[in-house]
Amino acid sequence: xxxxxxxxxxxxxxxxEFRNSAIAGRGVFARRHFNPxxxxxxxxxxxxxxxxxxxxxxAAAETKLTLLSEETSVIIPxxxxxxxxxCNHSCDPNAAIFSDGAGRIQCTxxxxxxxxxxxxxxxxxxxxxxxxPCHCGSERCRGFINFDLSDEDAKHAHILEDNTxxxxxxxxxxxxxxxxxxxxxxxxxxKRAIADTLVRMxxxxxxxxxxxx
Ligand SMILES: [Zn+2]
Numbered sequence: 001x002x003x004x005x006x007x008x009x010x011x012x013x014x015x016x017e018f019r020n021s022a023i024a025g026r027g028v029f030a031r032r033h034f035n036p037x038x039x040x041x042x043x044x045x046x047x048x049x050x051x052x053x054x055x056x057x058x059a060a061a062e063t064k065l066t067l068l069s070e071e072t073s074v075i076i077p078x079x080x081x082x083x084x085x086x087c088n089h090s091c092d093p094n095a096a097i098f099s100d101g102a103g104r105i106q107c108t109x110x111x112x113x114x115x116x117x118x119x120x121x122x123x124x125x126x127x128x129x130x131x132x133p134c135h136c137g138s139e140r141c142r143g144f145i146n147f148d149l150s151d152e153d154a155k156h157a158h159i160l161e162d163n164t165x166x167x168x169x170x171x172x173x174x175x176x177x178x179x180x181x182x183x184x185x186x187x188x189x190x191k192r193a194i195a196d197t198l199v200r201m202x203x204x205x206x207x208x209x210x211x212x213x
Contacts, residue, residue, distance in 0.1 A: 016041045018082040023135050027088045028117040034107040040095055043084040043103030044077030069099045089145045090118030092138035121145050122190035124197045154201040
């Protein structure tokens, strides 16, 4: 190599770019085609992992950017470095987040170059039905990112002696409709968060009660 030759700046080899999105803030956009199952981008190239009960995890949860990993630890992204944590929510997402290891975004539906990579947040709220308005623009948009459970909903559920939750027809129909929607977009894991929230509302504490619907 000749001396004094200027070093060319390498262009990014990342298969995605981070730029402003019509949905919200900065988003993640594909630079190439992705097929279902393809790895798209790391959740947080720079991150730290803390115990699920550590004060840092509790404080970071306020940012809504943390990712629970293997039930025991929480991944907190360093937001000075862009990554999959920038993915916007869509009610009809083309990718999903996986929390094992360091966390990653994986394609679930074909993504074309230039398209925004979206995931389903699966937030469950309590008595705040309009907490997170959704601007995903999908034909299937439900209007809100969060699925809300109210105290009124909780009245329709009862915890049985064997620690299962019984629901009456009213609540079963409401959750059943949402469960069908979740199934149609391959996000059935959100049912677990709904069940956990319902149990916490009934017991006013976290518990290991089983709830299936
Ligand atoms: Zn939406």
